[in-house]
Amino acid sequence: MRPYPFTAVVGMAELRLALLLCTISPSIGGVLVRGEKGTAKSTMVRALAGLLPDVDVVDGCRFSCDPEAPDPSCPDGPHRTVSSSQRPARLVELPVGAAEERVVGSLDLERALRDGVTDFQPGLLAGAHRGMLYVDEVNLLHDHLVDTLLDAAAMGRVTVEREGASVSHAARFVLIGTMNPEEGELRPQLLDRFGLTVEVSSSRDAAERVEVVRRRLAYESDPDAFAAGYADDDASLAAEIAAARKLLPSVELTDEALLQIAEVCAAFEVDGMRADIVTARTAVAHAAWCGRTTVSTEDIRVAARLALPHRRRRNPFDAPGIDSEQLEQALQDAQPPEDDPDGDGPDGDGPDDGGEGDPEGPDDGGPDDSGPDDSGPDGGPGGGAPDENPQHEPRNPQHEPPGPQHGDADAGSQDGAAPRTEQRAGTDTPYRAKLFTVDGAGSGADGRRSRSEGERGRIVGVRPDGTRSGSPHLVATLRAAARHRPQRGPRADGAGPVVLPRDLRFARREGKEGNLVLLCVDASGSMGSKARIREVKTAVLSLLLDAYQRRDKVGLVTFRASEAEVALPPTGSVDVAAARLEQLPTGGRTPLAEGLTRAAEVLRVEALRDGDRRPLLVVVTDGRATSGPEALARAHTAADGLARTGVSTVVMDCETGRMRLGLAKTLAGRLGAEHVAVGDVAAEKLTDEVKRRAA
Structure with missing residues (x-):
């Protein structure tokens, strides 16, 4: 069954734009999509895979090495004579409940014991190299996997240490995550690793909701025919992405534009310098998407709305979002008096302006901005567009709601009746x-509070003989096999003891639970x-x-x-x-x-x-x-x-x-x-x- 077309998703202009900008410039760092269930988050992200340009890879390399600059430490290398081919770029999905070995890769312990060689099996991060890694419900990801993602996103590499063996390979990917804030927040360290963030909500416009349902039902009735109807639109959009990527190196980021970016980031008191860098990269990508070779104020405005909301939070009680008036003031403060690239004021409706709400660029084709939603677990219909400029003021925990304040006594009220005072x-x-x-050791969800014993954490011992759960413990396994060496004799190659399945011992790990x-x-x-x-x-x-x-x-x-x-x-x-x-x-x-x-x-x-x-x-x-x-x-x-x-x-x-x-x-x-x-x-x-x- 063909996937739902990207250009068939209804509305969702801001999310569409954020995803396209990351496709044009992967260095932006990815997108975090926040929104209620049933708002087409997953549908649009999965549909993006069909628009990604092909990548050149070294033939036979399981780690997708670039033939122009192969990784010198690639486990399948060294690539001395390079022959290459093209393959579609990947959008790899990381399940919330995935085991760590599935994410980072694993060593074939049986072959290591039998043949004495290190056989590394690539994980999901290797598959996402030079592509995109998608995590649905990223806020529910276990802490040990969050730590792994943080390391990979920061270093661009994955290093696997298992039983005395070490393997390292490149892992540079665009991270895309979706989450429902009602189910819990994301750790600040991982939140900052997302280049852009978008708030989505279902449309309240009846006509738009009708169109969502109509398209969804048509797709479920005949997926291939429905997708074929949007094939030309998808192909046209993919060509525009390719043209923007080609133009990207030619876009000039002037000192005046850099000053505007710095003024905006300083005005919102963001932490660190990542906000400035991401905003600059996003502005350059937006300029290329609109066919311009110079970054304008409108490009910076769009970039700030996408790159800053999740970086200005001072504590978890603050809701994400930025004040549009504060943004306009910061842009005006940094703008030279003689320079007015917007032409028509803060709305940026000048002739060269692709516009925040125009993710299809200057050649928007109408039907490209529509589609359904099945991001919920039941795949039910839904969708719609977020507000053009959703703003969320941070809550003030010290604020008292208005209204009359009454006393506290409750005596004299009748049973079942409303209280006299409130x-x-x-x-x-x-x-x-x-x-x-x-007290004690539990086996609950990963956390940072109480002691737990389970599949994750540091090794504190070995499980009793006959307990086959968890990851194998190499040293204990070899020790168990060595005890039987006099009866079994040496291996045929004389390299060590004969190891049988009953010799396997499994590690006992201690971590933290919530x-x-x-x-x-x-x-x-x-x-x-x-x-x-x-x-x-x-x-x-x-x-x-x-x-x-x-x-x-x-x-x-x-x-x-x-x-x-x-x-x-x-x-x-x-x-x-x-x-x-x-x-x-x-x-x-x-x-x-x-x-x-x-x-x-x-x-x-x-x-x-x-x-x-x-x-x-x-x-x-x-x-x-x-x-x-x-x-x-x-x-x-x-x-x-x-x-x-x-x-x-x-x-x-x-x-x-x-x-x-x-x-x-x-x-x-x-x-x-x-x-x-x-x-x-x-x-x-x-x-x-x-x-x-x-x-």
Whole structure:
């Protein structure tokens, strides 16, 4: 079945342009595509493969060496006499769950033991050399693979060290990743390795959505006929890419243009110099795409909108994006008074302007800017174009939502009725949470917090005889075979002991795992002052920030009035968390039983989804239950049920005043939890206690 044509994708002008610019100038460094599910991210990236120009390779080289400059350390080299041929450029897909050996390559251990030679089998990174590497859901990639990508992207080489053997080969590729921000953010180190970033969203225009569905259904009905209808458009676009690549070396980047780029990057306070370099390369590529030989202000404007949004974030709570007014001001400040290359002002509609929204260049052919979407796991229809200039202002964690602020008392409200009082407390500036770990060794997802044993990490020993899991341990295998040498005799060539399959020993590896911290917070009026719930919310944000850095999950269940709700499903997405916690209301009665029941349900569902991730439940309450008759008895019954699950729990007692009922201490006893008496829910005390008690 022929793939969906690139020129048949509907809308998506900004993404289309970013991908084409990276195709014209691979040195830009790739594209990160951020957007909700079902927005044609994967469809467009996979369709790009048909537009990539052919590459010349050395015949018989598994590592795609360039015949003009073959890699002197190529494992298939040295290439003394070079014969070459052409092959299509590759777009290699890296699965999120791929093993490290599949990504970087592996050594044939059996042949090494039998023949004494190093036989290296190339991995996905070798296949992507001089092409493109595509990672769908790149934000879900395991940390050890992220580290591998970082090394390869920075050095342009892959070095594989296995059992005393070392192999190195070139791996220069354009990295393309797609992600849904709701599923978690990307590590800053890898984020910066993407040259450009694009935010995509589904179209709200009914006519455009109809066209998406129409084309998708036509493609599914007869893929070959549908693709044939766009073959000429794809061929024409490929020819324009080839012409732009040929023009690229002739494009002049003047000192005035460099000054504008520097002014823009300085105005947005980006870190390092990579932003300046990528912006310059992108501006040159855009000029070549538009058929110009000199970089103009419009080229810099387009380049800045693509290269800077993900580099101006100061912390994970800031949403990506740039201010268009600030961009225009920076461009004007650096522009010589007599120079006005745009002609028509900041919109850049001059006669030579290819335009940000014109990725097909000066010869846009109409149908080239359309197509469907099946980027979701079910391949369902979707798609649409992002805004021409999507802007996202960074959130201010200290901002308090407008509106009247009420008191905290909840006495006197009727069961099932809306609470008489409600308030919305903001948050203070989140702080760096101290490290806490879970005792013992788990086998959860890769992280940076607790000790784990699994397939990744440093070798700390050898598994017992008969345990055949993990990667083979060469030294232990040879040692096991050597014990039987007197009975088996020497090898035929006399090079060493005879090794049989039963001699294989497998490495025991120790690494780090991520955990789930679920906070069950009493948000009722009995919690007291607005300042107290503000500190609780600040603590949750701080734990979430720490979880983002350590690859944990954090969830939040709140209970107030007559019900409990999951205010924050277990996640690592700090953007979503900051927005939801900011709007968390407080006040009303205390449905403690409902809160514990909802927390137990969240833990049960998460255990089905990710049973290896060990949880810690933190209940923040004063122990009161005021949501109907026998509310306290129902709360104790819910606590008994939680205790039977064996989940590690901490109860943070928020009861204050001279006359204390000790209800939270009783609750802790039923939960089998440690009771922590605190006069106030101080954010520092909360995180310190979680660190100390996590087990």
